[in-house]
Amino acid sequence: MNTGHVIRNIWPSLVLKGAGLLLIWGVAYWNLELFSGWITYGVLGLPQGNHFSTAFQFFIFETPKVLMLLTLIVFVVGIIRSFFTPERTRRILAGKRESVGNVLAALLGIVTPFCSCSAVPLFIGFVTAGIPLGVTLSFLISAPMVNEIALVLLFGMFGWKVAAIYLGMGLIIAMVAGWVIGRLKMERHVEDWVYATGLSAGLEEEQLDIAARIQLGRDAVRDIVGKVWLYVMIGIAVGAGIHGYVPANAMASFMGKGAWWSVPLAVVIGVPMYSNAAGIIPIVQALLGKGAALGTVLAFMMAVIALSLPEAIILRKVLKPRLLAAFFGVVAIGIMAVGYLFNFIM
Amino acid sequence: MKKIQILGTGCSKCKTLLANAEEAVKALDIEATIEKVDKIQDIMKFGVMTTPALVVDGVVKSAGKVLSADEIKKFLG
Numbered sequence: 001m002n003t004g005h006v007i008r009n010i011w012p013s014l015v016l017k018g019a020g021l022l023l024i025w026g027v028a029y030w031n032l033e034l035f036s037g038w039i040t041y042g043v044l045g046l047p048q049g050n051h052f053s054t055a056f057q058f059f060i061f062e063t064p065k066v067l068m069l070l071t072l073i074v075f076v077v078g079i080i081r082s083f084f085t086p087e088r089t090r091r092i093l094a095g096k097r098e099s100v101g102n103v104l105a106a107l108l109g110i111v112t113p114f115c116s117c118s119a120v121p122l123f124i125g126f127v128t129a130g131i132p133l134g135v136t137l138s139f140l141i142s143a144p145m146v147n148e149i150a151l152v153l154l155f156g157m158f159g160w161k162v163a164a165i166y167l168g169m170g171l172i173i174a175m176v177a178g179w180v181i182g183r184l185k186m187e188r189h190v191e192d193w194v195y196a197t198g199l200s201a202g203l204e205e206e207q208l209d210i211a212a213r214i215q216l217g218r219d220a221v222r223d224i225v226g227k228v229w230l231y232v233m234i235g236i237a238v239g240a241g242i243h244g245y246v247p248a249n250a251m252a253s254f255m256g257k258g259a260w261w262s263v264p265l266a267v268v269i270g271v272p273m274y275s276n277a278a279g280i281i282p283i284v285q286a287l288l289g290k291g292a293a294l295g296t297v298l299a300f301m302m303a304v305i306a307l308s309l310p311e312a313i314i315l316r317k318v319l320k321p322r323l324l325a326a327f328f329g330v331v332a333i334g335i336m337a338v339g340y341l342f343n344f345i346m
Numbered sequence: 347m348k349k350i351q352i353l354g355t356g357c358s359k360c361k362t363l364l365a366n367a368e369e370a371v372k373a374l375d376i377e378a379t380i381e382k383v384d385k386i387q388d389i390m391k392f393g394v395m396t397t398p399a400l401v402v403d404g405v406v407k408s409a410g411k412v413l414s415a416d417e418i419k420k421f422l423g
Contacts (some may be wrong), residue, residue, distance in 0.1 A: 116362075117397060118397050121386065121390060121397060126395075318386075
């Protein structure tokens with residue numbers, strides 16, 4: 001009974017503190033533009049309407065904006081993820097029918113903590129628990145591709161529409177690609193020893209209280225924002241440079257809508273490249289700013305994040321060459337389809 | 347005599363965990379063997395789905411996290 005009493009007492013102060021912090025965050029966030037104008041023209045006295053002033057204001061407006069968004073989202077996602085351990089996700093997916101399973105797996109890919117170095121044990125843990133191969137692959141596609149950092153950066157730099165389309169398309173690729181591989185019935189192309197691995201109980205789940213979950217959210221912020229802030233600043237600096245100076249269609253001739261071959265080319269170039277979601281943003285920013293078509297650039301970005309040579313080498317331990325090729329092929333086709341669709345509708 | 351095993355296929359996080367475990371053992375001044383398990387077949391026998399993982403005397407204590415030396419001490423005490 002005693003512990004129940006303590007828990008009830010934690011909440012009011014927690015909610016109050018959270019609301020207070022959120023209010024400060026909101027006030028600061030919505031005054032950033034004003035503030036950046038004040039610094040640029042008031043404090044530093046830079047001339048109005050000059051290229052450098054515009055670029056400078058863009059930089060000191062966008063940098064805190066994106067970093068604040070990133071901090072908030074990474075914190076919230078960190079807390080949400082504390083509810084979805086891989087063990088729990090496996091329990092949810094086990095025994096689901098294929099199509100429902102593909103949808104669920106893609107969605108759970110967003111909220112389950114995942115690191116590509118764990119792709120192999122995760123794969124084995126899933127298939128030995130009886131989760132269909134296609135459903136497992138839906139998860140393995142969605143987890144790296146639908147990335148909260150990329151989502152925040154796209155939202156911050158290009159608006160909510162681009163971010164929403166990236167999210168939706170990432171999910172659809174994960175669902176459809178996993179489903180297609182399931183239909184191809186390629187279970188025998190999984191390395192034989194995988195299914196021979198017995199399913200063991202693994203870790204029992206820890207019961208976390210709210211304070212521990214908040215701590216996990218803070219750890220995520222320290223870990224992720226601490227790692228990517230530099231890339232974010234470079235990306236924005238590139239954007240600021242373009243904002244002020246470079247003519248808008250330098251890239252248009254060979255990465256613009258007119259060039260049909262640019263989408264497959266973007267994917268072919270993107271696959272061998274390996275970068276985290278934040279590292280790719282400066283490149284995306286530069287390409288877009290110089291007139292490359294959005295679909296082409298998104299295809300490039302998805303190919304870099306979701307498909308990479310190191311990942312292929314890791315997955316080769318559990319997938320025989322044909323299945324590995326099918327996996328990369330189906331995802332690459334999906335990404336190209338997104339690229340074309342984007343270029344077509346925008 | 348404790349038997350500590352670090353499960354991981356060699357990513358940087360696994361190396362950090364290994365170093366932290368060594369630090370924890372040194373700080374506690376206990377007798378312990380530290381072994382790195384990096385073959386995926388062997389890792390799977392412990393039933394973990396995320397690496398790096400910490401195993402003490404055959405029992406999985408944590409998975410998917412880089413524990414600090416202080417956190418590891420708790421599992422050794």
